[in-house]
Amino acid sequence: MITDAILKFVPFSPDELNDILSHFEKEYVQKNQLLLKEGQVCNKLHFVEQGIGRSYYLKKEGKEVTQWFFGDGNFMSSVDSFFQENPSFYYMEILEDSILYSITKVKMDLLLAKYHKMEKFIRLLSIEMFSKIIHKLNAVQFQTAKERYDYMLTEFPDISHRVSLGYIASYLGMTQETLSRTRKND
């Protein structure tokens, strides 16, 4: 599955692909485990082979705000922390027992330097994430609670029923109560 996720962007040869995959490590991570805390520099990029993760941050009052969900078949990381080596603004958490393929920053840098095509792959991946974030921004900034929930259903069709209401509500920028009421009236 990670193979498809990579080849979708760039046609690596079988040899190249094997080399790349050999830099990833398979990890079994349990529910509720933190991959990263706020303030740490994120030194791994993960691929969610199976499971769900999320990134979130804490508001001053201590409330958690979900920033993104990462379902099966997606790369998961605190992207700007990973690539720019800044302290992460986010926590990264696994929400279901999951299988990940993870690569360290050091190994990623080796691959980026070794393969021109690897740079291209990461460029295209970054641009795809960029698109998705913009899509969310437009949904969240100008739409009603109902429309925001509809956006959620299309962006994360599978995830919407696997994570708790509170996480989704904060992802969409509304309270749990509002989401509950919104859902009820269809």
Add this chain to the structure above:
Amino acid sequence: MITDAILKFVPFSPDELNDILSHFEKEYVQKNQLLLKEGQVCNKLHFVEQGIGRSYYLKKEGKEVTQWFFGDGNFMSSVDSFFQENPSFYYMEILEDSILYSITKVKMDLLLAKYHKMEKFIRLLSIEMFSKIIHKLNAVQFQTAKERYDYMLTEFPDISHRVSLGYIASYLGMTQETLSRTRKND
């Protein structure tokens, strides 16, 4: 100035840099001119040597919503349209008489294929934009009108006084009236 903006990310040699710059074209664009309409595929990436641009879209009711401002020293494009060759969701407009350096998609692809470091440059540029968008998202999603305006002042210190109130208000996801009142009470 475009030189600095490129070297900031990747240390190209003088020869490489000259080659790259030779693919850009200097353009003088007048106030209120559109660089791109919604639905078109964006086939240019611009660098704002001097001036201001913005991207915006129309809501169903026809209201303009500013999506981003591009001030001096920044690259300007409907990024996902340019790189993924999708129809753009946005209009791109110049707000002041401006000087741009522009490169076509075809030429950009040549450079990306020719130089490994060019891929790296665009990757880093993409990630930087990604970071900025996330920053906006956090500001817009959970902050009060006052806090959003403060975010604007830090993200675009120079621009805040050069563009009309209505553009800024829609950028921040509030009405013009609210922004006017917010500004007044400091």
Add this chain to the structure above:
DNA sequence: TTTACTTTTTGATATAGGTCAAAAGGAAAC
């Protein structure tokens, strides 16, 4: 310097969604 046009401010009122509190429903633990 008057006229016309655009942008910003001010005022009055309406509303979506927030807040606080408690009840109901589910899932796991004993």
Add this chain to the structure above:
DNA sequence: GTTTCCTTTTGACCTATATCAAAAAGTAAA
């Protein structure tokens, strides 16, 4: 099958911001 704990729903009330409308200020054109 209770008990405990956590999540979701419901209810009553409140507030920030939207909306609608008009006045004021600013800018450009004649």
